[in-house]
Amino acid sequence: MKNMIRISLFFAALIASLVARGESADAQFAQANQLYTDGEYAQAIEAYQQMLPAQQSANVHFNLGNAYYQLGEYGPAVLHYEKALALAPRNPDIKANLELTQEAAQLTPAPPGWAQIVGDLAPVNFWAWLAVIVFWALVALIVIAPMYRWKGLSRNGLTALCALVLIVSMVGLYGWHVRGSYGVVLTDEATLSVAPTSTSPAAGSVKAGQLAQIRERHGEYFLVTVGTDKIGWLPNKAFSPIWD
Secondary structure, three states: OHHHHHHHHHHHHHHHHHHHHHHHHHHHHHHHHHHHHOOOHHHHHHHHHHOOOOOOOHHHHHHHHHHHHHOOOHHHHHHHHHHHHHHOOOOHHHHHHHHHHHHHOOOOOOOOOHHHHHHOOOOHHHHHHHHHHHHHHHHHHHHHHHHHOOOOHHHHHHHHHHHHHHHHHHHHHHHHHHHHOEEEEOOOOEEEEOOOOOOOOEEEEEOOOOEEEEEEEEOOEEEEEEOOOEEEEEEOOOEEEOOO
């Protein structure tokens, strides 16, 4: 009986702790929002940043993007809008503000590939769970169903449907894999270097807010490809992956 009481007390304390933590996060978020409303954008950014990485949410990243946009810092604004889209890919407000920021920064983003279009239909976790579920459903239909003499058009049709859904989910996951290989240039006229050193010759420059595909990482430098004709190294102070 004592053990049961101890277990009950433990879970009660755990639940109370989680509730208190949630209330604390809500209070932090409300305080940061108030700073934004008051036009204290730099302080709002600091308050939102304090919530990360513990509170990774589309709302936090979206509001961070808004605050950076108000300060004219388009690189970090694009980065946080992209992070918000990774968590809520179908949110129209995030997409609209991202497009507005890209227009203000005079950027022309490349159109997404077909895999990214499919991937953007749902969050990456949805595609992962869907792939796992339909995979095991296929295993059951192909391996287990014949043991119980389940044959005919219904089984064949269900097998074909599961196979189709599995293919679509794999395409969605591949789209998110491609998106996860990109990062955002944070500073305007950032210099691409030939080698990952501060004394390396320049290989060109890129605008704040531009997307670049990560090829390699060496210490504090990223080897990136920008568009179809620019490649070089950027330091982490001028560049950040969308997924980190």
